[in-house]
Amino acid sequence: MKGCEVRPMPAPRNYQTEAIIIKKTKLGEADRILTLFTPHLGKIQAVAKGVRRPRSKMAGHLELLTHSLVSLARGRNLETVTGSQTINSFLPLKSDLWLTACALYLTELVNQFTLDDTENYALFQLLLSTMQNLCLPCNRELTLRYFEMRLLEAVGYRPQLHQCVACHKPLEPVANTFSPGAGGMLCPTCSPGEYLVYTLSVNAQKVLRLLQSGDYETVNRLKTDAALASEVERVLGGYIRYLLEREVKSAAWLDSLREEIATGRPNP
Numbered sequence: 001m002k003g004c005e006v007r008p009m010p011a012p013r014n015y016q017t018e019a020i021i022i023k024k025t026k027l028g029e030a031d032r033i034l035t036l037f038t039p040h041l042g043k044i045q046a047v048a049k050g051v052r053r054p055r056s057k058m059a060g061h062l063e064l065l066t067h068s069l070v071s072l073a074r075g076r077n078l079e080t081v082t083g084s085q086t087i088n089s090f091l092p093l094k095s096d097l098w099l100t101a102c103a104l105y106l107t108e109l110v111n112q113f114t115l116d117d118t119e120n121y122a123l124f125q126l127l128l129s130t131m132q133n134l135c136l137p138c139n140r141e142l143t144l145r146y147f148e149m150r151l152l153e154a155v156g157y158r159p160q161l162h163q164c165v166a167c168h169k170p171l172e173p174v175a176n177t178f179s180p181g182a183g184g185m186l187c188p189t190c191s192p193g194e195y196l197v198y199t200l201s202v203n204a205q206k207v208l209r210l211l212q213s214g215d216y217e218t219v220n221r222l223k224t225d226a227a228l229a230s231e232v233e234r235v236l237g238g239y240i241r242y243l244l245e246r247e248v249k250s251a252a253w254l255d256s257l258r259e260e261i262a263t264g265r266p267n268p
Helices: 091-095 097-113 121-134 140-154 202-213 216-220 226-244 249-263
Strands: 014-027 031-038 042-048 067-073 079-088 176-179 184-186 198-200
Touching: 014 042, 014 097, 014 121, 031 097, 031 121, 042 067, 091 097, 091 121, 097 121, 097 140, 097 226, 097 249, 121 140, 121 216, 140 202, 140 216, 140 226, 176 226, 198 202, 198 226, 202 216, 202 226
Parallel strands: 042 079
Antiparallel strands: 014 031, 014 067, 031 042, 067 079, 176 184, 176 198
């Protein structure tokens, strides 16, 4: 009818969504605030009431690093969890300290790089597939590097790795530098005078480009020695710290565990 205003239908009060539990915080005596990363709603906060009680039926389905189907009721400030069912508990990630640290690193990055209520389906799929891959035999370090590179692309910080970001000339197969502030590589002519740069060998540049353009199966077959792996980790970690303007807490734990594994003795 002419002149009639059509109002949108209100969102249903109760709904379900897949979610990966990426953070949990104690609330009161028995409750928790959960940070859920979902495929179509992005990151949302929800209260799980009574979940810390010993007899809670939902507790096992809402553990950290669990992929669940979660039932929610909309609230004024926070959603309320009304039910949950585990899809994948990722038990290998919870029974091995190194894998736990790897998975917590993934979820901390997702939490730090995303805003609430902003869909990022590609990032959800990346997180889910990386957690699945970590449960299987794989090169764990390269799996983390693959996740870092693809996360940067999913959140809008894809680094330029094929040409100099200053003069825009294709990079020669020589030692070039990576500038976090410029968001990519600099040739030897343009890098002098830059405050924060990482010098990269030709092989490290090849690995970075493969991480950016290759599929996971190809990356997982790549062979790298400790020095090359450290070089790639250093530049991606530095870029992430620059973008976040803070240290990544779980990255420090990973570094500590790496040292323990390398030396064969625990850090004091």
